[in-house]
Amino acid sequence: MKIKITRWLFAVLVLQLFPPILSASDLGWQPQKTWVFVVGVLSWNHSETFGSFPVKNRRDNTLVDFFKGSGVPESQIAYLKDKQATQQSIDSAFTEQLKKLGADDLLIVYYAGHGSKSDDGNDVYLASYDAGDDDVDGWSVNSIPAKINGSKCSRVLWLIDCCYSGQAGLAITKQSKGPAYAAVTSSAASESSTEHWTFTEALLDALRGVSYVDLNQDGAVTLSEFAAHVEADMNAAEEQRSTFAHTKAFDADMVLATAKPLGNSRIGERAKARDSNGDWYACRIIDARGEKLTIHFIGYEDEEDLWVAPEDLQAIKPARYATGTKVEVLWKKHWYPATVLQAKDGVHLIHYTDYESKWDEWVPSRRIREPKI
Secondary structure, eight states, rough: OOHHHHHHHHHHHHHHOOOOOOOOSSOOOOOGGGEEEEEOOOOOOOOSSOOOOOTTTHHHHHHHHHHHHHTOGGGGGEEGGGGGGGHHHHHHHHHHHHOOOOTTEEEEEESSEEEEEEEOOOOOOOOTTTTTTTTTTOOEHHHHHHHHTTTTOOOOEEEETTTTTTHHHHHHHHHSSSHHHHHHHHSSSTTTOSSHHHHHHHHHHHHTTGGGGGOOOSSSHHHHHHHHHHHIIIIIIIOOOOOOEEEETTTTTTTEEHHHHOOSTTTEEEEEOOTTSEEEEEEEEEEEEEEEEEEEESSHHHHHGGEEEEGGOOOOOOOOOOOOOOEEEEETTTEEEEEEEEETTTTTEEEETTGGGGOEEEEEGGGOOOOOO
């Protein structure tokens, strides 16, 4: 028994110090068999309904560039952004791409922009550029799998960065035919989402094989590790509940990228720090040299990275309201009476006092206050 334990400990030590070297063939996606459909809308025709998002260093551009640089043929990438992304253009381009998919192909569908609930609360519309025009609600989340099911592809990875995007997870779990599905989204089906690039930044970290996304340090970043990574980032920086769902046929541990070992055990830690203006934001340690740490503010630009001392960091401790607490919730500059139904890590499921339960939603603690007397 003593020899077996010693060998086991030795094997664990070797795996940590020298993780297995993966080749391109070990990845769960191959560029020549991958098709990418990206829709990024940061401004809309009806700006009074859909407020614009910052376009500086937009990460949907970066995502498309990543796939091009990784060898996905440009003929297999469709990218519609802003004015190009009318609902008719989206439907047409999507239909054309689906016709070209082969039996062993992987389809990656990505959307960034606004999301809105249907009137009955059972569907979510991804806002196309012309959403709000007569008879244009947007790209129905519930309709997308049914359309994909008519194609020949074997797997679909669905990535959505918008309000109520968790509806995608509900939609794929209802599929009884078609390809294998997985969906990772920035928020729950009953939750609004941030305008920051936190979700897509975490996605790019995973695809690039950044060491701190490789949670078990085995040299591979898997889909489930990405889901755990983005969940932690969205919770820490945005107080949101990202979602991860997949059908049984989709391998939750498909390898997205190879990864190098951590250079320092502190790399990847999340905390709070002051930016150059003295305001507190969630950050991650991305480098450590002696007593100095480099931090990156999660969801923000790389040029805002700072060197700090360990004592400059604070633990992230979001406010938490107990179940049953009467509160007021901020929505579009107005405060509404509500009751807390559930609480988890600074995110709260609330019921608006004067509205039906279909409008219950998860909200961050920063949008909640105690009622004014």
